[in-house]
Amino acid sequence: MSATNTHKDTTQGHDTHGHHPALAHHFVSLEQQHEANILGMWVFLVTEVLFFGGMFTAYAVYRFKFNTMFQEASNQLDITLGCLNTVVLILSSLTMAMAVRSAQMGKAKPILGYLAATAVLGFAFLGVKYFEWKHDFEVHLIPRADFCWDYAKERRVEADHHEKGKPFVTKVLGKFIGHHEEHAPPTTDRILADKKNPESQQARMFFVLYFAMTGVHAIHMLVGFGLIAAVAFWASKGTYGPDYYTPVEVLGLYWHFVDIVWIFLFPLLYLLGAHLGAGH
Amino acid sequence: MSTINLDRGLIAGADGGTTTAPAKAPLNYLNCESTVASWLLTLDHKRIGLLYLVGITAMFILGGTFASLIRFELLTPKGDVLSGDSYNKTFTAHGVVMIFLFLIPSIPAVLGNFLLPIMIGTKDVAFPRLNLMSFYLYVGGGIFLSLALLFGGVDTGWTFYTPLSSSYANGNVMAAALGVFIIGFSSILTGLNFIVTIHRMRAPGMTWFRMPLFVWAMYATSLVQVLGTPVVAITVSLLGFERILGVGIFDPRLGGDPILFQHMFWFYSHPAVYIMIIPSLGVASELVTTFSRKGIFGYEIIACSSIAIAIFGFIVWAHHMFTSGISPYAAMVFSFLTFSVAIPSGIKVFSWLATMFKGSISYASPMMFFFGFIGLFTIGGMTGLFLSTLGTDIHLHDTYFVVAHFHYIMVGGAIMGYMGGMHYWWPKITGKMYSELWSKVSAALIFVGFNFTFFPQFFLGYLGMPRRYHEYPEELQVLNVLSTVGASVLALGYILPLLYLPGSLFFGAKAPKNPWGASTLEWTECESPPHPHNFESNPPIPDHVYDYSQLSKEAVRVSH
Numbered sequence: 001m002s003a004t005n006t007h008k009d010t011t012q013g014h015d016t017h018g019h020h021p022a023l024a025h026h027f028v029s030l031e032q033q034h035e036a037n038i039l040g041m042w043v044f045l046v047t048e049v050l051f052f053g054g055m056f057t058a059y060a061v062y063r064f065k066f067n068t069m070f071q072e073a074s075n076q077l078d079i080t081l082g083c084l085n086t087v088v089l090i091l092s093s094l095t096m097a098m099a100v101r102s103a104q105m106g107k108a109k110p111i112l113g114y115l116a117a118t119a120v121l122g123f124a125f126l127g128v129k130y131f132e133w134k135h136d137f138e139v140h141l142i143p144r145a146d147f148c149w150d151y152a153k154e155r156r157v158e159a160d161h162h163e164k165g166k167p168f169v170t171k172v173l174g175k176f177i178g179h180h181e182e183h184a185p186p187t188t189d190r191i192l193a194d195k196k197n198p199e200s201q202q203a204r205m206f207f208v209l210y211f212a213m214t215g216v217h218a219i220h221m222l223v224g225f226g227l228i229a230a231v232a233f234w235a236s237k238g239t240y241g242p243d244y245y246t247p248v249e250v251l252g253l254y255w256h257f258v259d260i261v262w263i264f265l266f267p268l269l270y271l272l273g274a275h276l277g278a279g280h
Numbered sequence: 281m282s283t284i285n286l287d288r289g290l291i292a293g294a295d296g297g298t299t300t301a302p303a304k305a306p307l308n309y310l311n312c313e314s315t316v317a318s319w320l321l322t323l324d325h326k327r328i329g330l331l332y333l334v335g336i337t338a339m340f341i342l343g344g345t346f347a348s349l350i351r352f353e354l355l356t357p358k359g360d361v362l363s364g365d366s367y368n369k370t371f372t373a374h375g376v377v378m379i380f381l382f383l384i385p386s387i388p389a390v391l392g393n394f395l396l397p398i399m400i401g402t403k404d405v406a407f408p409r410l411n412l413m414s415f416y417l418y419v420g421g422g423i424f425l426s427l428a429l430l431f432g433g434v435d436t437g438w439t440f441y442t443p444l445s446s447s448y449a450n451g452n453v454m455a456a457a458l459g460v461f462i463i464g465f466s467s468i469l470t471g472l473n474f475i476v477t478i479h480r481m482r483a484p485g486m487t488w489f490r491m492p493l494f495v496w497a498m499y500a501t502s503l504v505q506v507l508g509t510p511v512v513a514i515t516v517s518l519l520g521f522e523r524i525l526g527v528g529i530f531d532p533r534l535g536g537d538p539i540l541f542q543h544m545f546w547f548y549s550h551p552a553v554y555i556m557i558i559p560s561l562g563v564a565s566e567l568v569t570t571f572s573r574k575g576i577f578g579y580e581i582i583a584c585s586s587i588a589i590a591i592f593g594f595i596v597w598a599h600h601m602f603t604s605g606i607s608p609y610a611a612m613v614f615s616f617l618t619f620s621v622a623i624p625s626g627i628k629v630f631s632w633l634a635t636m637f638k639g640s641i642s643y644a645s646p647m648m649f650f651f652g653f654i655g656l657f658t659i660g661g662m663t664g665l666f667l668s669t670l671g672t673d674i675h676l677h678d679t680y681f682v683v684a685h686f687h688y689i690m691v692g693g694a695i696m697g698y699m700g701g702m703h704y705w706w707p708k709i710t711g712k713m714y715s716e717l718w719s720k721v722s723a724a725l726i727f728v729g730f731n732f733t734f735f736p737q738f739f740l741g742y743l744g745m746p747r748r749y750h751e752y753p754e755e756l757q758v759l760n761v762l763s764t765v766g767a768s769v770l771a772l773g774y775i776l777p778l779l780y781l782p783g784s785l786f787f788g789a790k791a792p793k794n795p796w797g798a799s800t801l802e803w804t805e806c807e808s809p810p811h812p813h814n815f816e817s818n819p820p821i822p823d824h825v826y827d828y829s830q831l832s833k834e835a836v837r838v839s840h
């Protein structure tokens with residue numbers, strides 16, 4: 001036994017030491033196991049920073065290269081929904097922090113409640129994202145063969161005109177349940193002509209990066225749901241208490257990281273160079 | 281003293297054949313369980329190391345076969361064995377297999393897995409399950425990648441440069457990229473596991489500056505694996521988006537920038553060179569002190585130079601792009617930084633020389649590999665300076681000079697170190713002694729064959745022979761024949777250990793606990809082969825890791 005390791009479970013003296021059901025055989029103490037797991041997650045998050053870092057680098061390069069068109073393209077995104085999602089995600093970080101706190105205090109019921117709330121907020125985030133992506137699909141902003149910047153611009157002008165003067169709440173609700181007038185899709189000729197336009201290519205680059213970054217972020221959230229389900233399952237069995245709550249804390253670190261990625265994505269994609277409230 | 285040790289090793293080899301009695305073998309990690317599942321699902325870092333050994337050996341043979349094809353084709357100036365297209369696929373396969381499936385996992389996954397927990401006095405790595413998962417990611421990615429290369433093939437070279445790889449190349453570029461992605465995660469998980477193990481699992485008393493230098497090298501390597509690999513993972517993912525969806529991140533026709541791909545690729549792939557070479561530097565430090573029977577010269581500075589190489593490794597990547605059209609000012613900075621990598625590398629070489637100075641050097645076979653290593657690594661490093669000089673690089677870029685340079689580092693350095701390490705720790709891993717004679721023959725063949733293979737390539741490159749062509753002007757044939765003949769000798773040198781090392785399992789003498797009189801924990805506190813939990817109890821940690829003053833007596837005592 002390590003003389004340098006101080007352990008918290010002093011209630012039974014040394015007899016129980018090493019006999020906690022959650023203690024793996026190759027660790028000396030729960031404390032060592034906890035610290036190893038936490039550090040492991042931190043190192044993993046460092047790799048995640050570099051993974052996203054590749055995309056942030058590409059974004060920075062093209063933002064610098066095509067600044068004007070990136071601003072134009074950025075204005076096709078919905079800042080209201082972006083703000084809403086940012087609030088939703090920050091709230092989910094709060095509930096996750098509360099789940100960790102409950103685990104540390106040994107309160108089984110609240111752990112489950114807070115984990116459920118986190119998952120619900122996470123789903124809400126992806127739900128909003130779904131409506132945003134659906135809109136991009138409708139106006140031909142998905143960077144594939146039928147991408148049409150020209151068409152998207154026109155539709156945006158129409159929409160702005162349509163919404164002018166309506167109250168804010170109506171505008172927001174309209175994004176989810178609003179009726180959609182049928183619009184004729186752009187003709188093949190128009191798409192082909194649009195392809196030759198350098199402005200369209202540059203806007204398309206923005207959307208490539210937008211979908212890559214928000215897409216990879218969304219995949220991380222899906223993984224997070226799986227982890228939440230696993231931790232919730234063990235929490236329901238009463239596994240976690242003041243002397244053992246490592247998985248909850250590890251999950252918390254992961255979830256906060258995914259939130260922080262969004263905290264960087266949101267200003268980069270939505271806010272930089274935005275024409276706030278200016279209309280068109 | 282050293283000759284006494286060596287003699288004892290030989291004596292053990294002489295009488296071992298008659299005295300091996302399997303009946304009374306003490307419990308060790310090899311005989312504790314013997315079912316297939318106990319191997320394939322093992323969580324023991326030592327067994328996982330052996331699983332990796334099987335995997336990377338198979339990949340080494342595969343990559344070596346591709347290399348033989350290349351050298352066979354280059355025997356004559358005309359392209360008579362392989363068509364241009366098959367030649368492209370062959371050198372791509374050689375590069376991809378050797379780099380991603382052999383060199384990167386070699387020392388960390390085999391020797392690192394086996395030794396790292398033992399060297400810091402603990403039972404296992406921090407995350408045994410993750411360790412096993414990392415192995416299966418390697419197997420899955422490896423099979424996937426090998427099949428992609430063998431059936432259909434990839435002709436982009438291991439560098440996957442755009443727009444060749446994104447717009448023009450046929451074949452299995454996507455499958456290969458996915459294979460690299462999967463194997464990348466295997467590498468990341470190994471690095472993560474080692475970092476946490478070193479930080480959190482050291483035995484009481486095992487302070488940072490009491491760790492063996494091999495552990496320091498593993499730490500530096502792990503840092504590079506963890507920080508570099510994710511970038512190549514996202515880079516090949518973006519390449520995948522580009523190829524599948526037709527988006528133009530790296531395609532100039534769609535506003536993209538192919539140079540960006542090169543930056544992102546080399547941001548990983550230059551440090552990847554250090555994933556391959558730093559472990560060998562660590563092995564070399566262990567070998568030189570043990571076989572000189574002298575504490576290593578400048579322990580702290582060697583330890584820190586490993587970290588320094590890892591850090592420098594991240595700020596030199598654009599030296600691969602001097603002729604790609606990057607800014608001349610950036611090129612100057614990257615040239616200067618590349619030069620500065622020579623400082624920590626030189627520190628190591630001089631420290632090894634100083635360690636040998638007035639040491640009691642024994643010429644056991646691991647030390648023979650070390651001698652080969654130090655010479656070849658030095659030549660490889662020095663010729664790197666030619667290439668980091670902006671003026672000469674314009675002449676030498678993409679010629680056989682580059683090929684020779686990086687083979688001196690990767691084969692002469694990394695594989696030589698790996699061979700030295702395998703021969704050094706083989707008795708510990710298997711509990712058997714191999715033939716001293718044959719291993720020395722192997723070391724000599726590898727050294728001679730290697731130099732005949734690659735030294736002429738410096739001249740070929742200087743004379744202007746570009747890499748990656750299956751034909752060349754007739755006046756270059758003499759040097760090419762020399763290179764191919766050397767490669768045959770080299771191949772022989774590599775085939776020998778494939779015979780006598782496994783052979784030692786059946787015919788070798790039983791290895792004593794500490795046949796070399798080494799001072800690190802795996803020799804002083806562990807049986808050969810080790811107990812399933814490595815140690816019966818926490819091992820005592822000496823104040824100085826390479827202290828031979830007490831050990832000499834013990835090594836002799838063990839011998840009879």
Ligand SMILES: [Cu+2]
Pocket residue numbers: 549550553596597599600
């Ligand atoms: Cu390099």
